[in-house]
Amino acid sequence: MTNDQSTPVNETHRVDWRFAVRVASRTWLPIWFVVLDVYVVAEYVRRGYLGIDAVLYRGAAQALIAGRDPWAIQSVGLSFAGPPPTLLAFVPLAFLPERLTILVTIGAGLVAAIWVVRRLHLPLWWLAFPPMFESLVVGNPDSIVLALLLVRGPAAGIAAALKIYAVVPLLLQRRWCALLISTAVVLVSLPLMPAFLSDLDTVGRSLATQSAGMSAWGTWLVVPTVLALISLRRRGASWLVVPGLWPLTQVHYATMSLPVVRRLPIAAALIGLGTPLSAALAIIVGAVESRLREAEDAEIGEPEVGDAGALRKRSSWLPWSSGLRRPR
Numbered sequence: 001m002t003n004d005q006s007t008p009v010n011e012t013h014r015v016d017w018r019f020a021v022r023v024a025s026r027t028w029l030p031i032w033f034v035v036l037d038v039y040v041v042a043e044y045v046r047r048g049y050l051g052i053d054a055v056l057y058r059g060a061a062q063a064l065i066a067g068r069d070p071w072a073i074q075s076v077g078l079s080f081a082g083p084p085p086t087l088l089a090f091v092p093l094a095f096l097p098e099r100l101t102i103l104v105t106i107g108a109g110l111v112a113a114i115w116v117v118r119r120l121h122l123p124l125w126w127l128a129f130p131p132m133f134e135s136l137v138v139g140n141p142d143s144i145v146l147a148l149l150l151v152r153g154p155a156a157g158i159a160a161a162l163k164i165y166a167v168v169p170l171l172l173q174r175r176w177c178a179l180l181i182s183t184a185v186v187l188v189s190l191p192l193m194p195a196f197l198s199d200l201d202t203v204g205r206s207l208a209t210q211s212a213g214m215s216a217w218g219t220w221l222v223v224p225t226v227l228a229l230i231s232l233r234r235r236g237a238s239w240l241v242v243p244g245l246w247p248l249t250q251v252h253y254a255t256m257s258l259p260v261v262r263r264l265p266i267a268a269a270l271i272g273l274g275t276p277l278s279a280a281l282a283i284i285v286g287a288v289e290s291r292l293r294e295a296e297d298a299e300i301g302e303p304e305v306g307d308a309g310a311l312r313k314r315s316s317w318l319p320w321s322s323g324l325r326r327p328r
Helices: 017-026 028-047 052-065 084-089 091-095 098-119 124-128 130-138 142-149 154-162 164-172 176-188 190-198 200-210 222-231 241-245 251-261 265-271 278-300
Strands: none
Touching: 017 028, 028 124, 028 130, 028 265, 052 084, 052 091, 052 098, 052 130, 084 091, 084 154, 084 176, 084 190, 091 098, 098 124, 098 130, 098 142, 124 130, 130 142, 130 251, 142 154, 142 164, 142 251, 154 164, 154 176, 164 176, 164 241, 176 190, 190 200, 222 241, 222 278, 241 251, 241 278, 251 265, 251 278, 265 278
16 A cells, blocks of 8 residues: 655755854844953953043043153053054043043944944844944944944045054945045144154054954964955955954954854854954854855855845955945
């Protein structure tokens, strides 16, 4: 007697990467972020680092106005190490009381962070993304930098006034009009360059003290990190170059990676660690994650959710997805 409904003996089970990403993003990843953030707050309270960058920026701006050396300013053992464009950008803070400076800087960073999260169509728990959260805790403007870079048009070039490494994604994304604004920002600060260069040893020591060593710079991981970035060149590698290759990286530098790692939960978890080589390892793992998802999508014949099909065909370092269009 035969059975019309036969059951296949060998059934192929396919990993649904899109489902795995959704589960990871809604369960263990936010918990992981909160655990790391709690540790950061506890450690920074112990060291007296809450709002420290805002304090240093204000002190450096006051020294500039008073005709003193801005790069000699110190607080709780840390020194101001920003380049001249950053120094000029924070001159308005010189006229505020210290506590108000901290509140204004952290408040502006929080507003920018909320805007970034909404711009990228992410749930609000992404505000706990450790690099961005760390930037808020110390009063660093990296969330503002990312917000500016996500703005369409030349105004994005203003980001270079806050962080000089903002020119890296602008250059790789070929946003020439924005780069003209960045160039103008640098030119305005040129009169301060001789003083900055004379303090370059002090600045270098300060950066070395503050660096988390997250990038592959100066290590054997440079080669695999570069190869991973090439692999991700059509998936937003321009956002990863600074955290992955910039010398003397600090944790908040990786705020810039958010437009990419939001789709790569394992990479997001790694880059949030803020430990030596964590950004380089996150990029390498992220490239593997991305390839696995591409293979799965190709096997089932469907495009990856959130990617703009037309932009996937372009030879671009930044396929703007999740509703974002590539800025001109």
